[in-house]
C-alpha cells in the first residue's frame with residue numbers, strides 16, 4: 001500500500017540539531033549537527049554531494065528522500081520501490097535544506113552464463129522537478145557509478161531513460177532477463193530491454209546478449 005498523502009508512515013520528527021547555513025556561492029549549504037545522524041562526507045565542496053548508508057540517515061532525511069521520489073515519479077513509486085531504495089548507500093544533494101537529487105546503490109546477486117556477480121544495483125534516481133537539467137542527476141549517478149566500481153564486480157539498474165545513463169558509461173542489456181526462484185529461472189519478458197549494466201573488472205567481458213538473472217524480491221524484480 002502506498003503511503004498516504006500526509007505520509008504518517010515516517011514520523012514528522014525535528015531533525016534534532018541546530019543548522020547553520022554556509023554560503024557556497026549559488027546556494028546556502030546547510031550544516032546540521034544532528035546527534036541521530038552522521039554525515040559521512042562531502043565529496044566536492046563546490047557540489048555539495050553527500051553520501052550515507054541507510055542506517056546513517058536520520059528519519060527526517062529518509063522522509064525527505066521518500067517525498068522526493070513520490071514527487072519526481074508523480075506518485076508512481078510504490079512501497080516496494082521505496083524498500084528497494086533502502087539498505088545500501090545513498091548519494092544525494094540538498095540545497096538550502098531542500099532534497100534536490102538522489103541515487104542509491106543496493107547489493108544484489110546477478111548471474112550471467114552460470115557466473116554470479118556481486119552487483120551494485122542502482123535505485124531511487126530522481127531530481128526534484130524544479131532543479132532538473134543542471135547536472136545534479138548526473139552527479140549523483142556518477143557518484144553511484146564510482147561506488148559500484150570501487151565496491152562491486154558488476155552494476156545494473158532498470159530504466160527506460162537510456163540516454164541519461166549511457167552518457168555515464170552504462171550499457172543496455174539486449175539479452176533475456178530472468179528471476180531466480182527455488183529450483184528454477186523464470187523469464188521476466190516485460191523487463192527485457194529495460195535493464196542497463198556497468199561492465200568492468202570481473203564482468204568486463206560478459207556478453208550483453210546473454211541471459212541475465214536476478215535474485216527474487218517483492219515488487220518490481222528489476
Ligand SMILES: CC(C)(COP(=O)(O)OP(=O)(O)OC[C@H]1O[C@@H](n2cnc3c(N)ncnc32)[C@H](O)[C@@H]1OP(=O)(O)O)[C@@H](O)C(=O)NCCC(=O)NCCS
Pocket residue numbers: 072073101125126127128131132133134135136137138139158159160161162163164165
Ligand atoms: C532523469 C532525471 C533523474 C535527470 O535528472 P537531472 O538532474 O535533470 O539530470 P542532469 O541535469 O544531470 O541531466 C539532464 C539530462 O539528462 C537527460 N535526461 C533527463 N531525463 C531523461 C530521460 N527520462 N531519458 C533520457 N534522458 C534524460 C537529458 O539529456 C537531460 O538533458 P537536458 O538538459 O537537455 O534536459 C530526472 O529527469 C528525473 O528525476 N526524472 C524522473 C524520475 C526518473 O525518470 N528517474 C530516472 C529513471 S530510473
